[in-house]
Amino acid sequence: MADTILQGEKITKIFHQGKAEAKVLDGIDIKIYEKDFTVIMGPSGAGKSTLLYSLSGMDQINGGHVLYRGREISSLSEKQMARLRAEEFGFVFQQTHLVSNLTLLENVLVAGYVGKKDSAEKVRERAKNLLQQMDVEEAKDRLPAQVSGGEAQRAAIARAMIGRPGLLFADEPTGALNQANTREVLGLLTDLNREGQSILMVTHDLRAASRGNRILYLEDGKVCDELSLEPYNEMEEKQREREVSQWLSGLRW
Numbered sequence: 001m002a003d004t005i006l007q008g009e010k011i012t013k014i015f016h017q018g019k020a021e022a023k024v025l026d027g028i029d030i031k032i033y034e035k036d037f038t039v040i041m042g043p044s045g046a047g048k049s050t051l052l053y054s055l056s057g058m059d060q061i062n063g064g065h066v067l068y069r070g071r072e073i074s075s076l077s078e079k080q081m082a083r084l085r086a087e088e089f090g091f092v093f094q095q096t097h098l099v100s101n102l103t104l105l106e107n108v109l110v111a112g113y114v115g116k117k118d119s120a121e122k123v124r125e126r127a128k129n130l131l132q133q134m135d136v137e138e139a140k141d142r143l144p145a146q147v148s149g150g151e152a153q154r155a156a157i158a159r160a161m162i163g164r165p166g167l168l169f170a171d172e173p174t175g176a177l178n179q180a181n182t183r184e185v186l187g188l189l190t191d192l193n194r195e196g197q198s199i200l201m202v203t204h205d206l207r208a209a210s211r212g213n214r215i216l217y218l219e220d221g222k223v224c225d226e227l228s229l230e231p232y233n234e235m236e237e238k239q240r241e242r243e244v245s246q247w248l249s250g251l252r253w
């Protein structure tokens with residue numbers, strides 16, 4: 001049995017909308033395992049992003065606990081949490097959130113310096129290697145506005161990976177990309193996972209979800225089902241997507 005990297009116990013999240021209260025996460029128990037590519041799916045508005053933000057400490061929860069590698073993190077101060085996020089977590093979102101007046105390389109470097117795991121020289125070397133691995137090396141000296149959406153997202157993945165995160169969180173990482181760029185980004189995430197990177201990704205996209213080896217289905221504030229798959233294999237892609245599609249149909253997705 002794989003080790004648990006992240007655990008949520010009875011996570012409750014309530015949003016206040018005017019006088020009304022919406023309980024978006026209703027006492028969720030969840031375990032994410034080391035080296036897995038875990039995917040969260042579910043209907044729109046089910047709370048997938050909220051769950052991701054709650055588990056990663058970006059959102060405060062109203063009840064329950066989050067443990068990262070066995071350490072309780074839900075009670076950390078804002079400062080301690082910010083440090084943990086910088087050192088242990090990587091984030092990729094639908095929008096890249098690259099700093100517009102910094103080049104792609106500088107965007108990755110800044111994130112590396114914040115993490116403070118390595119010397120400036122080592123960060124620089126790793127940043128260049130990552131941009132090469134993400135196939136965006138040629139564009140490294142351009143500003144985000146001077147590159148394609150796919151290149152920007154690949155640079156954003158390099159930025160997320162610069163601190164050698166224990167866990168990479170991805171919220172709809174392909175949501176703003178065309179088909180070719182989607183495939184490329186999914187290929188990069190798959191490669192990272194094959195190298196041992198633990199990933200937790202939220203997606204609506206069946207193809208993106210099929211890259212995972214474990215898919216959780218969130219509905220009505222609960223994780224109501226899950227599907228386990230063999231690690232992704234390109235040769236069986238169609239069969240895999242059919243399996244995920246059938247599973248989702250059974251959940252009336």
Ligand SMILES: Nc1ncnc2c1ncn2[C@@H]1O[C@H](COP(=O)(O)OP(=O)(O)OP(=O)(O)O)[C@@H](O)[C@H]1O
Nearest residue numbers: 015016017024042043044045046047048049050051
């Ligand atoms: N900051 C907020 N304040 C109030 N309500 C919020 C806030 N953020 C999210 N919500 C509400 O919480 C619910 C869950 O939102 P969330 O974005 O987590 O869902 P989701 O499953 O990721 O949706 P989608 O698939 O459409 O992105 C929604 O009803 C949303 O309107």
